[in-house]
Structure formats: structure tokens, C-alpha cells
Amino acid sequence: MEILLEVISFIAIFGSVVFVILKIFQNNGFNLPGPIGSAFSGFTAGEAGPDGAPGETAPDNASVLSTPPDRFYRLRPTRLKTIA
Amino acid sequence: MKIFLTALLLRFFMLCVGFLIYCVFRGQDAAFPWDQFFGQWVKWDANSYIRIPNGYRAMIENGDYVMLVFFPFYSWIIKIFNWVIPNINAAALTVSSLCYSAGCVFMYKLCLIDYPRESAKKAVTLISAFPFAFFFGSIMSESTFFLTSVITLYCIRKHNWAAAGIAGMCAALSRSAGVFLIFPATVEFIEEYKILANLKKPKRVFSDILKKWSFLLLLPLGTCIYLYINYKTAGSPFEFLRLEEKYWSQTTRPFFKTIGYIWTVITSSSTNVSTKFTAFVPGLTLPLIMYAVLICGLKKTRSMHLTWLIIYLVVNTSMSWPLSIGRYMLCAVPAFIIAGDLLRERNKAFTAVTFASCVLMGIYYTAYLIDKQVM
Numbered sequence: 134m135e136i137l138l139e140v141i142s143f144i145a146i147f148g149s150v151v152f153v154i155l156k157i158f159q160n161n162g163f164n165l166p167g168p169i170g171s172a173f174s175g176f177t178a179g180e181a182g183p184d185g186a187p188g189e190t191a192p193d194n195a196s197v198l199s200t201p202p203d204r205f206y207r208l209r210p211t212r213l214k215t216i217a
Numbered sequence: 218m219k220i221f222l223t224a225l226l227l228r229f230f231m232l233c234v235g236f237l238i239y240c241v242f243r244g245q246d247a248a249f250p251w252d253q254f255f256g257q258w259v260k261w262d263a264n265s266y267i268r269i270p271n272g273y274r275a276m277i278e279n280g281d282y283v284m285l286v287f288f289p290f291y292s293w294i295i296k297i298f299n300w301v302i303p304n305i306n307a308a309a310l311t312v313s314s315l316c317y318s319a320g321c322v323f324m325y326k327l328c329l330i331d332y333p334r335e336s337a338k339k340a341v342t343l344i345s346a347f348p349f350a351f352f353f354g355s356i357m358s359e360s361t362f363f364l365t366s367v368i369t370l371y372c373i374r375k376h377n378w379a380a381a382g383i384a385g386m387c388a389a390l391s392r393s394a395g396v397f398l399i400f401p402a403t404v405e406f407i408e409e410y411k412i413l414a415n416l417k418k419p420k421r422v423f424s425d426i427l428k429k430w431s432f433l434l435l436l437p438l439g440t441c442i443y444l445y446i447n448y449k450t451a452g453s454p455f456e457f458l459r460l461e462e463k464y465w466s467q468t469t470r471p472f473f474k475t476i477g478y479i480w481t482v483i484t485s486s487s488t489n490v491s492t493k494f495t496a497f498v499p500g501l502t503l504p505l506i507m508y509a510v511l512i513c514g515l516k517k518t519r520s521m522h523l524t525w526l527i528i529y530l531v532v533n534t535s536m537s538w539p540l541s542i543g544r545y546m547l548c549a550v551p552a553f554i555i556a557g558d559l560l561r562e563r564n565k566a567f568t569a570v571t572f573a574s575c576v577l578m579g580i581y582y583t584a585y586l587i588d589k590q591v592m
Contacts, residue, residue, distance in 0.1 A: 135477040135478075135480045135481055136477065138473075138476045138477050138480050138505075139473040139474060139476060139477040140473075141476075141505070141508070142472060142473035142476040142477075142504070142505075142534075145508035146472065146473070146508070146530065146531060148512075149511055149512065149515060149523065149527050150527060152515050152523075153404075153515075153520055153523045153524055153527065156520050156523075157404060157407060157408060157413070157520050158413065160408045160520065161407065161408065161412070161413035161414045162411060162414040163413065163414070183333070183334060
């Protein structure tokens with residue numbers, strides 16, 4: 134059991150570290166191929182918060198289109214252009 | 218303001234509950250034990266936190282300045298409040314309660330940047346109902362570290378690097394883990410300014426590093442101040458490491474080995490059952506729960522939050538004598554943010570988790586007040 138717990142801890146942390154490193158590369162424009170790339174795509178919270186900071190990663194198209202119209206003013210014009 | 222007042226009210230309620238618990242379990246005399254109750258908070262590390270305002274030389278044990286193992290920021294704030302509140306115990310409890318309340322406000326604001334309001338509310342509720350959340354109202358540095366680390370994360374997320382540096386320096390002066398906030402800050406910096414993608418434009422990258430990232434060097438400066446205090450007091454900047462080993466049997470151990478070691482303590486016959494359940498069972502289960510939350514949040518959480526959670530878990534479980542892991546897990550802020558979002562639309566699960574947490578908090582709070590090994 135002791136060994137099992139050690140292995141679980143090790144895999145959980147080091148697996149997460151690898152995931153985050155790949156995610157950082159993906160968010161810096163290094164596109165990883167195919168399904169691996171989509172697995173490591175950037176921050177995609179289901180719905181953007183109401184207090185989004187300037188420069189935050191844009192939510193995916195689906196969630197933006199489903200947000201109420203009054204949310205749009207928070208998006209910068211360049212962001213809208215990108216989404217369009 | 219509403220969140221701040223609600224949090225403050227919660228702390229007052231918890232203090233009243235604490236008094237009730239103390240009266241029921243310890244009230245042997247006819248008079249209400251007010252003095253004993255307030256004195257009851259001065260135990261374990263609290264003894265040092267209320268003495269540090271008089272200087273690290275205020276207590277000597279076998280010729281060693283043993284209080285050097287404790288970071289000074291919380292005690293400095295206590296000293297300021299002590300000018301207004303003459304009773305140092307009351308001043309320390311007030312500092313803790315105010316820091317926790319302000320921390321809840323910044324945590325809520327931090328969540329609102331990326332998540333819906335419902336997730337933010339649930340994240341703050343979960344951290345407030347955590348089984349060891351009563352430490353936010355005790356004479357411990359948890360609430361100060363909670364406030365400073367959350368402000369740092371908030372400023373990082375807002376890309377206000379100067380403010381992040383200052384808040385981070387305070388976090389680094391609150392607990393040893395604070396200096397590691399430089400890693401999530403750097404990750405956010407790399408992602409925001411696409412540093413890796415722009416490596417071919419060294420002038421731009423260098424300019425970003427100089428004008429923005431360089432503020433983050435204030436974080437290690439916080440640790441350097443602490444090392445200087447060690448040097449000034451005992452002649453060695455790393456005196457605290459020697460003292461931790463000598464008086465607390467505390468050295469470093471790989472985090473995964475610590476988890477395995479806790480299991481051997483739980484299954485051993487040399488530790489009594491009460492200590493197993495107050496110190497070691499939470500020390501094993503809570504990191505495992507945090508790992509599960511971390512993995513569940515990998516896809517949908519910002520890299521800076523994931524980075525901080527990973528580093529926080531590793532740093533706070535890399536010790537040879539893991540007595541306080543339950544308390545340390547209290548300040549794993551990203552875990553509560555992830556959990557709040559995971560439970561956003563799962564109201565029944567959220568109620569169940571909160572209820573279970575509150576029950577456990579009641580048990581551990583009682584154990585703490587009647588001198589069990591909750592530390």
C-alpha cells in the first residue's frame with residue numbers, strides 16, 4: 134500500500150507537470166498535432182467570468198456566442214474580430 | 218464589502234462556537250472561563266507568533282533562538298495591532314480574522330475574472346468550510362498567508378506585476394512556500410506575452426522581462442529579508458534549517474515518500490489512534506483529494522493556477538515529520554477554485570461536500586480546543 138501511494142503521488146504530480154508544460158507551449162503558439170493538441174488547448178472555462186481582465190485568453194466560440202449580448206462590450210474590438 | 222462582513226461574521230460565530238465547545242468540555246468552575254478560553258489559543262506555534270513582536274531574541278532554548286523557524290510577517294502585523302489592542306492574544310485573533318475576511322474578498326474577485334459568479338461563491342464557501350478552516354481564526358499565520366498569496370495571485374492574473382511583487386514579498390515573509398509564487402507569476406507572464414513564441418525577437422522579450430517580470434524579484438527579496446534576520450540574530454542565514462531539524466525533527470523528504478511514510482505511521486502500533494486521526498489521516502487523505510481535484514481541473518484551469526497548486530502540494534508535503542499537512546492544505550487556493558467550478562451546477566454534491574466539511578471542522582475544532590494533536 135505504501136508503494137502504491139507513492140506511485141499515485143508521483144504520477145499525479147509529474148503527470149500534471151508534463152501537462153502544464155505542454156499547455157504553456159500550446160498557449161505560446163506551438164501547435165501540437167491532432168488529438169494531443171486539442172487535449173492541451175488553452176484555458177477554456179465553460180463560461181468567462183464577469184470581471185475578465187484585459188488580455189485574458191478568449192473563451193471558445195461556442196461559449197462566447199451563448200453569452201448574453203451585454204457581455205460583448207467587455208471584449209476588445211480586436212478580440213471580436215478574431216472571433217468573427 | 219458584503220463578502221468581507223459575512224466572512225467577519227463567520228469568524229465571530231466560530232469564536233462563539235469555540236467558547237461553547239470550551240465551556241462544555243473544559244468548564245469545571247462556576248464562573249465562565251473567558252480568560253482560559255482566550256489563553257487556549259496560545260498553543261503550539263502561537264506561542265512564538267505572539268513573542269516575535271518582542272524580537273527573535275525574546276526566547277532562548279539551550280542557547281538557540283528557536284523562534285527563528287517562524288516567518289515574521291504575521292507577527293509584525295500583530296505588533297501594529299497591539300498598539301491599538303493592548304491584549305496581544307486579542308490583537309492576534311483580530312489580525313487573523315481581518316486577514317481571512319479580506320482574503321475571501323480577493324479570492325472572490327480572483328475567481329470572477331475567469332469563472333461565473335456561482336463558481337466564485339462556491340469556491341469561497343468551500344475554503345471557509347474546509348475541515349481545518351478554523352485555523353483562519355486562530356493565532357497562526359494561515360490567514361496572513363492566505364491573504365497575501367491570494368492578493369499575489371489576483372495581481373498576477375490582472376498583470377499588475379509591481380503589485381504582485383509587493384504582495385508576493387509579503388507572502389514570502391509569511392511562510393516559506395510564499396517565494397514559490399514566482400513560478401505561477403512567471404508562467405502567466407510567459408503565456409500573456411507569448412515569450413516562447415517571441416524568442417526570435419530578443420529585444421521585445423528582454424524589454425518585457427525588464428519592465429514587467431523584474432518586479433517579481435521582490436518575492437525572493439522577501440525570503441532574503443528572512444535570511445538576513447536569521448543572520449543578524451544567530452550569525453547564520455540558514456539557522457532556521459538547523460533549528461527545524463534539532464527541535465522539530467524536520468528535514469526534507471521527496472513528496473511522494475512523505476505520502477508513503479504517513480501510511481506507515483497510520484498502520485504502526487507506536488502512535489495512538491487519536492493522533493493518527495488528528496494528524497496523519499488528514500495528512501494522507503487531503504493531499505490525495507487535492508491530487509484528484511488537480512487532475513479534474515487540468516483541462517479547464519489556467520496554467521498559473523495549476524502551477525501554483527502543483528508547487529504548493531509538493532512544497533507542503535516534502536517534509537520528514539508531516540504533522541500539519543491538513544492545516545497547510547487550507548491555503549491551496551487553486552484547489553478550491555477548481556472545486557468551486559466543478560460543483561457549479563452540481564448543487565446536491567456541493568451541499569454534501571460542504572456538510573461533510575462542516576461536520577469534520579466541528580470535530581477538529583473541538584479536538585484543537587481540548588488539546589488534541591491538531592496543529
